[in-house]
Amino acid sequence: MASLTSLSAETEALLQHECKTISKDLLHSPGPDFLDRCFVPSSRPPQVLRSLGQLYNHGRLAGTGYLSILPVDQGIEHTAGSSFGPNPMYFDPENIIRLAVEGGCNAVATTFGTFGTVARRYAHKIPFLVKINHNELLTYPNKFDQILFGSVEEAWNLGAAAIGATIYFGSEESNRQIIEVSQAFERAHELGMATVLWCYTRNNAFKTADKDYHVAADLTGQANHLGVTIQADIIKQKLPENNGGFAALKFGKTFPAMYDTLASDNPIDLTRYQVANCYMGRIGLINSGGESRGATDQAEAVRTAIINKRAGGQGLISGRKAFQRPFAEGVALLNAIQDVYLDQSITLA
Known part of the structure; x- marks a missing residue:
């Protein structure tokens, strides 16, 4: 496919990698029957x-078991000026929804404010994923906490197929966030909505x-494992870049196999460990696309998609690389990500 032209040598090597850590035979791999295999036996109403069917059966990846989601909540998380300054058209929230629709995404994840302005025009055109909590950065000095910006009922009234939330695992506020989000997820399931958890780690000592x-x-x-435990239906996680955090920071409980047989230095193997902690893939892992760096964005996005797919993940949730560039280029970048998941020659490692 077009997105796989001119790959770097490192990305080409990822396409040839054979995972010798956690066997692909142990995974509940993505596929057209994923919901039947992994969610029909569950407690989900x-x-x-x-609602999960809406997410998995929309856009260019419909019916594949993979997901391509456009997330745009950075106007709160990073300030609107820094997020939309590179492309001011996205100060108008309708353009966020348009990008997700024309980009062929399974869903669009954004704020109460965005959906509240355009819900009636787009609720029937693309599944809504309402992000219900945020880290506001206007307090001085900055503090890092996720606080609720609205209710689960408000998301339901907007026509949402799913709600999303972030927990900063490892932070001083994590206990409160776990309680708040687990209660929100319970209520969302009662109302018939799916749940997506941003499973981020946050503690100054971790750096x-x-x-x-x-x-x-x-x-x-481990953050993924905690997220699955509070019944997230989809886990969002950053792509792993290293290993051995527990050992280096001298806390938590470990087992030698976590480092010498269940993972290696290869990014696919590191991501496979993330998938394993999502109940061996019974709950889908989507990795984040990361910040925009300009000319290399598409190559980086394709690389991340290859790692996620070959590890056993279910897709990408990529925002800044798409919306911080001209509209047509944003659509092309989203399509390049999706092409990786549509390419049947790219298989589990």
């Missing part, structure tokens, strides 16, 4: 299965002089 363990496979994997 029929209305939640219907040392030589390494950032916020993206360590062992720490992010």
Whole structure:
């Protein structure tokens, strides 16, 4: 496919990688029958299965078991000026929805404010994923906490198929966030909506002089496991970049196999460990696309998609790389990501 032209040597090597850590035979891999295999036996009510069906059966990836989601909540998380300054058309929230629709996404994830302005025009055209909590950064000095910006009922009234929330695992506020989000997810399931959890780690001690363990496979994997435990239907996680956070920071409980047989330094193997912590893929792992760096964005997005797919993940949730560029280029980048999941030659490692 077009998105796989001019790949770097490192990305080409990822296409040839054979995973010798956690066997692909142990995974509940994505596919057209994923909901039947993994959610029909679960406790999810029929209305939640219907909402999950909306997510998995929309856009260019409909019926594949994979997801491509456009997330745009950075106007709150990073300030609107820094987020939309590169492309001011996105100060108008309708253009966020248009990008997701024309980009062939399964869903669009954004704020109460965005959906509240355009819900009646677009609720029947693309599934809504309402992000119900945020880290507001206007308080001085900045504090890092996720607080609720609205109710589950408000998301339901907007026509949402799903709600999304973030927990900063490892932070001082994480206990409160776990309680708030688990209660919100319970209510969402009662109302028939699916649930998506941003499973981020956050603690100043996780970043040392030589390494950032916020993206360590062992720490992010455990965050995933906690997220699945509170009945998230989909887990969003940053792509792992290293391992050994528990050992380096000297906390938590470990087992030697976490580092010498269940993972390696290869990014596919590190991501496979994240998938394993999502109940071996019974709950889908979508990795985030990361910040925009300009000319290399599409190549980086394709690389991330290859890693996620070959590890056993279910897709990408990529925002800034798409909306911080001209509209047509944003659509092309989203399509390039989707092409990886549509390419049947790219298989589980």
